Amino acid sequence: MTKPVFRFAPSPNGRLHLGHAYSALLNDALARRYDGRFLLRIEDIDITRCRPEYERAIVEDLEWLGLDWEKPVRRQSEHFADYHAAFQNLKGRGLVYPCFCSRKEIADNVRFLETHYMESNESWRIDPDGAHLYPGTCKSLLPRDAELRIEAGEPHTWRIDMQAVQKLLPGPHRFTRFTLDGEEQIVEADPWRWGDAVILRKDVPTSYHLSVVVDDALQGVTHVVRGQDLEAATDLHVLLQKLLGLPTPLYHHHGLILDPGGDKLAKSRKSEALHELRERGITAAEVRQRLGFQPTPST
Template sequence: MSPSTVVTRFAPSPTGFLHLGHAMSALFAWRIARAAGGRFLLRLEDIDRSRCRPEYAEAILEDLAWLGLDWDGAVRVQSEHFDEYRIVLDRLAARGLLYPCFCTRAEIAREVSAIGNAPHGIDGPLYPGTCRALDQGTRARRIASGEPYALRLDMARALAAVPSPLFAEEEGEPPFAIDPAPLFGDVVLARKDTPASYHLCVTHDDAVQGVTLVTRAVDLKPAIHLHRLLQALMGWPVPRWRHHALLRGPDGKRLAKRDRALTLRALRAAGRSPAEVRAMAGFPDEA
């Protein structure tokens, strides 16, 4: 593959049927790749084993093919690669960049409430760092006792381990410095019920698959800050990013999987053609 080859990807989670918003994201990435003579990849992000279903994974492939999309190479299924994500976690842990967090969500909520004016990130109040100061002996004893824990990135140590400032590039815009600390704090990279987080898996997979242009909806733009940090920590290639607007329903709210009437399955059953659905997703066929 030429270094200049454009490689995009569409990476849905098989937790429900695809809707028009998914169609918009898939068509956005697919058309960029095809217009550039590049490659379009398909990945199933099924790390949440409690919510993902084989029937949804099968439906994704069927719905995309019906929509007129094709993809290059085999479909990458994240649940088949937990051993790879474990290696990444081990490498970060060996550098002292991870620590076990034994706090439950309820305990974190109580501590945040006690703080009062706690700092907030993109997903709500930032973790207050309760377990960051635990000594190694205490950590080892609690792990040995079978107490459940998550693995958090020590954000301060991680930022100290990479060149500063780090930059990312939104396509068509000047590079900008990343600042993940106020957005994510000591973010969770693995849990007992999810062996690796979305952020770790997606960044690893983009590197492994040679993705050169990450395309996704604008609401995920803040994730660039954390993903760029992980790329620097692991020595992974740095892609460019391009974001598209959110597709919204008649009520003005962004589409979600609960919007059953706008799933590709429902539209297909209602007699809509692939061309009509592509147009509804914002990609009418060229005359």
């Protein structure tokens, strides 16, 4: 029987904090519990923000916590060809379209629609990330007009055409959620709430959503364990897996580590990093105990 495969997949755009430590330790603990494999993946598609020194710091922090993982480590920046092939699969079936809208233009279009076409008690729907659903402004562009704008070097993203996808795969789309006690539950996904989500960004030739489902499949990941802040993304990932003929792992979305104000820890908020805890004399064993794990890894 194939061993279960778990992974911890941080982005090297800052230093790890306690929230990252919890997720990494949980994946490692579950891999040990189920006699599985534990992988480290470096999600560095954002080549403008990700830095080699942060990747080295990730390794240093994880080793300090007592973790070990299979080598070699997969770095997303070395596998853009894999994501391009997946994108071409979608494009070849007419399931994506180019979008030339800036964020300001999208906001202006949404305001126009709300002002002229919606009742006073209505508002444009919001996606799980808190952004307005894309109103489809570029979907009506003639293919040749879009090609000319691309050839002219005009910045653009590529969006998934949910209307076309829904005709092809109306659903229902389901995945299995598992608890830390080993119980499993079939969950119905709702990918449509994402609207025409971005599949290729303007600044990099992929997106988090596309790269993560491709990586999980290529690495044989069977159990995806990540924070509740990514739970909604699973709906879109399940749909992409169906479209690309990829297996759907089991999912567990763990609780988040919060700061004293009740907000989740985040690099953008300058949450205290693991290396800062080290500098204050806090040991790895103390961090592990604080997060609910044994002071040393169990074998």
